[in-house]
Amino acid sequence: MNILILGPGAVGSLWATKFKLVGHHVSLWGRTSKSELSLQLDDAPLTTYSNQSITSVQEADLILITVKAWQVESAIEPLLPYISEDTIVMLMHNGMGTAPLIEAKLANNPIVIATTTHGAYKPSKQQVLHTGHGYTQLGGFNAKGAQCDFLAEVMNHALPEVHWNPNINGALWTKLAINCAINPLTAIHQCKNGELAANEFAIELANITHELVEVMNKEEIKVDFDALHATIMQVVNATAANYSSMRQDVFHRRRTEIDFITGYLLQTTEKHQISTPENTKLYQRIKQIEQSWTE
Template sequence: MTQSLNNQPWYILGAGAMGCLLASQLARQQQPVKLIVKRASTPSQAIHYQQTDLHFSCKVPVVDHCALHHHINKLIVTTKAYDALPAVQSIAHLLTADAQVILLQNGLGSQQVIANTLPNQQIAVGSVTHGCFLTKPFQVVHAGLGQITIGELSPQLNNAKPRCQFQQFAQLPLNIHWTTTPLTTLWEKVAINGAINGLTALYQCKNGELWQHQGLRQQVIALCLETEAILKQLQIPLSDQLVTLVKRVILQTADNYSSTLQDVKAGKATELSYINGYIIDKAHIMGIDLPHHQWLVRTLKEKGYS
């Protein structure tokens, strides 16, 4: 990697929990990074990072997206799935022809749409299992250690090893892995979240309660069986039986509130249309009904959770 590429800053689009987590880690590794925000009142912002036995603060430059005029060749998008496309479109004219873009959205669907709008750039997509949240703006709590799995979206670009900027990202101390089958990884996370997130939002419960109560456990299993049938038709392999994967996640995160429930409690839109909604859309194309998924999405919409 040339020195000039080393010195190019990472631009992070989205100053939520994941954006602040990545910005703090990049800054701590002394990699140049800038946060793109909707309204920048100061040229830099202190980000406070908190983990069980590690606390630190770092100053990160912030840039108002309306005032942004520098060319970008390293971009990480950490917005919500429904915000990702308009956010990228607002700065697409600044991306260099060989820009490398990392998309870290929940669910599926937004990544492919963005890739279609950026046919010349190198697009990597990632699945994140780290748990983090903001206590205040720019104050991030790293509540659960997980991993990030990324890979290039376009098959013709899908190398066994990451390119230089992607490799630079992979060096962060966040248990980052490179894969040549990123969509399979994303599908597995969608399948798991599709059996957990919507139900926790509907019943306003912690993840662990889904397995503690027999009625809720049966609903989880029913969603898993429907999703597995779709994945079998699509020939998408999972690392284990879906019920086993979901049970493992539920038990490991028993005291956690899902991101969907957190969105509902905060009065925000959810990403369910990119999770259960995406599964239902794929099933519809194949002429398959998913009564449990359809009931869940319909019931949530009736409650105003969309």
């Protein structure tokens, strides 16, 4: 397939190199205007890709968008005049809320949403490290996207495991709930995920979870408090030694994905006219932290 990776950061470079290894024709669209970029996955040989080539947009069978959630809208903008209606557009990032933005611009394209638990890290522009083996779920966002289940096999060949999930919305909400519980707290307290298992966080985590359950049920995602709380604590314990991405973003004073994580929850809360004070407090605290960097 002709595959274009929009946003060759850690996740995008991991997929670019893995797709290339199994024989796909892979191009990149990064922020630099260099016409070629090279990438090295772990100890594998360096591989070279065209960058910012209009032809690669026009000929793409798949555009995989791996920028951060808040970068999606501006990243797709320069490509819009060249994207064919047959090109599948796939979003792969933490958080929710970007697919409707893409649909508004590319109403006739198949749109697919992906969520991955693989870990990737880019210590330099060229090098990408596959730091944690995970799995990837895909599902259609619109009717045309729902017909793209063959992509699971294509992607599974490059970087297993990949599953097609007809209920991707449920999977995304579960991931969002885990992120809402873990990310802001670890960012505010600048702690590792595992530290949230301490007693001092027990009541706060329970309150956050109660609110998440209420919103998810309103969205017709069937989940109860015990099950969601157990899932969140299981992730806290399984990733005890890790720093969450939001903790890292705050540490490095980079804009976080809060607007597409807790922010998306709050938008949904507003739609259903319910109140989620614990999550609102976390959202406001992260926004305050971000604002303090510009003051």
